[in-house]
Amino acid sequence: MLNKKPQNFDFKKLLKDNKYIITPTRLAVIETFCKNNRPIGAEFICKKLNGKINEATVYRTLSSFEKSGILRKVDLRKDSTYFELNNDHHHHIVCTKCGEIEDFKENIEIEKLLKKVVVDSKKFKSIEEHSLELFGLCRVCN
């Protein structure tokens, strides 16, 4: 879990805190997430880094960062997998036409409602994660 604004934090410290060996690849991947403060996928990263990092390595890095909690997966109903820095809890509104994304904050009311769902549940007594994404047409596409 990060606890600073994505734009300016110490990449190396983040890696060390998560017991990673510091490599140019890992620094570059984190930097790409910081520069583009929105969900991105493997293909985007490869393009942005100009093919300097191998595709397979990008996938391995993303998957590893997700396990350690640096990144979180986001379901955007696209054909490939998107990740995001796991720094603050929010969700997305996604334009189904142009792909435009707007964030919205998780709030206490939503949390309360989800807790109530779990209380009412017969099969579950706690939940660890949830996805909540809205889909529609943005003002431009509409």
Place this chain on the structure above:
Amino acid sequence: MLNKKPQNFDFKKLLKDNKYIITPTRLAVIETFCKNNRPIGAEFICKKLNGKINEATVYRTLSSFEKSGILRKVDLRKDSTYFELNNDHHHHIVCTKCGEIEDFKENIEIEKLLKKVVVDSKKFKSIEEHSLELFGLCRVCN
């Protein structure tokens, strides 16, 4: 959109209402969804139907049923795509270990909260769909 309990409705009427030619394949696919009242994917359908329907046809049928609104896609963080009869609005709690699924109803409070999100949004003035799925360990796996 269906408006009857999934267990007992007229498959042929459903197809006709949606301007489909009635074929054994389509009837069998709908029936599989009715019998197994939960999200299922292409592989499951092929197995249940004993390979009587070609894999490619199953994919084509699912995709077509989704477009016409008979089915809805469900994001369950699995490696393949799951669908569900689009008959009543609900969400899921999914066990990340064994895959057990429990439904919970969409309620007015959740709808209100989501409407508020849209009101606060700068880029969107309405949404068409949303996903809301909870993930955790069920009582058995916990």
Place this chain on the structure above:
DNA sequence: TTCTACTTGCAAGTCGTTTGCATTTGTGAT
């Protein structure tokens, strides 16, 4: 500086899904 375990690149493989094409089938008109 050296050693070792971890990381990376490359190429091949996997898996879910899609597509092109030839054949079959449902349905409305005859």
Place this chain on the structure above:
DNA sequence: ATCACAAATGCAAACGACTTGCAAGTAGAA
């Protein structure tokens, strides 16, 4: 009933996202 034709299906090949095995490179501790 039968016909004609558009639509649906099966088959095999292709596709795209992702994974894996292995050999070579590299970070970091000693």
